[in-house]
């Protein structure tokens with residue numbers, strides 16, 4: 301049996317490519333080494349799947365995709381955000397846009413996005429082969445003839461789409477398998493690097509705050525006393541550091557700054573107030589409730605979990621009455637609230653990175669079709685390519701657009 305198209309990798313990019321080619325009438329097989337499709341998709345957006353962003357294909361805003369953003373113009377034009385919204389609506393998914401243009405299924409369930417894609421594959425009779433780990437491609441006369449299966453056997457097809465993802469969260473199946481085969485076929489694979497990762501800090505105190513979210517906090521990155529990067533947004537303490545959208549989006553910058561020297565993070569719990577304003581407010585509050593214990597006051601000002609940690613880092617005894625607190629002690633307290641300092645130890649690796657930066661060099665791929673410039677029947681889609689964006693639905697939009705373009709471009 302010779303298929304019209306064999307898609308390697310059943311993540312969002314591979315499912316989209318396979319479905320679109322099937323919709324065009326191609327005989328398609330989708331090869332996935334796991335026992336189910338879209339395992340990483342189910343983890344996305346904390347299980348809610350932030351599947352696109354309303355601004356993702358906005359030409360003025362596409363610089364968020366970094367140095368290779370122009371590569372995406374054509375695919376985003378062919379199948380951009382509006383097309384993605386219509387696509388999922390047609391498959392019965394009701395969606396809603398949240399903060400900063402992020403779009404989710406209204407149910408808050410990533411499973412609905414996966415089910416919609418499975419319905420799409422079924423409708424267009426895509427053959428799905430689970431447990432099919434591809435171990436290499438067979439090339440002859442400048443064309444790909446087959447995909448070798450681990451454990452024996454070969455899938456023959458007129459066209460191939462490589463949608464094997466990157467190397468991050470390897471437990472989901474994305475283990476970077478294709479990089480080696482593609483390099484041996486002559487493609488350049490830019491060094492894969494973990495990106496959008498949590499930050500690890502030296503202080504053990506964060507363990508006490510594990511799981512605590514901070515809404516719209518400020519974060520300064522310090523090299524010595526100088527602020528070298530900053531951001532503002534939601535973050536969460538982990539067992540050994542910080543994560544959450546604001547931290548994750550800053551992680552790339554932290555990674556490159558770290559190579560030049562030690563860094564500290566300064567969390568500002570009250571980014572809307574100057575230090576002097578916060579001090580004035582605290583002074584007034586102390587004045588109005590002078591018998592109150594400091595720890596109870598801090599619980600109200602921050603949160604029950606944060607209050608004891610703030611006391612610890614400012615070296616104050618929470619059992620004291622607020623009327624007892626001296627000016628110098630109050631200044632220390634304000635300092636801790638506006639500048640909770642943590643020393644960066646490093647970044648989490650591939651096991652916890654949301655995406656992989658690097659991958660198949662885009663200059664060796666035709667952006668209009670996702671076709672290899674070396675092999676006319678070889679195509680790419682999704683994170684296997686050297687493309688990445690910030691958190692917020694931008695990375696899945698890459699998968700939908702490049703997957704659709706590849707499936708739309710195969711000749712059969």
Ligand SMILES: Cc1cc2nc3c(=O)[nH]c(=O)nc-3n(C[C@H](O)[C@H](O)[C@H](O)COP(=O)(O)OP(=O)(O)OC[C@H]3O[C@@H](n4cnc5c(N)ncnc54)[C@H](O)[C@@H]3O)c2cc1C
Nearest residue numbers: 309311312313333344345350434465473682683693695696
């Ligand atoms: C925790 C987490 C949360 C995320 N949240 C979001 C979010 O909210 N919004 C967003 O836009 N992005 C998010 N992302 C990123 C997004 O999930 C990825 O960019 C996306 O899944 C990449 O899709 P893909 O199809 O290219 O690859 P993958 O999803 O990695 O799929 C690749 C597939 O190929 C299969 N495969 C690999 N090698 C072989 C082989 N040799 N043979 C057969 N099959 C193979 C794998 O098993 C896997 O199923 C998140 C990522 C993580 C880890």
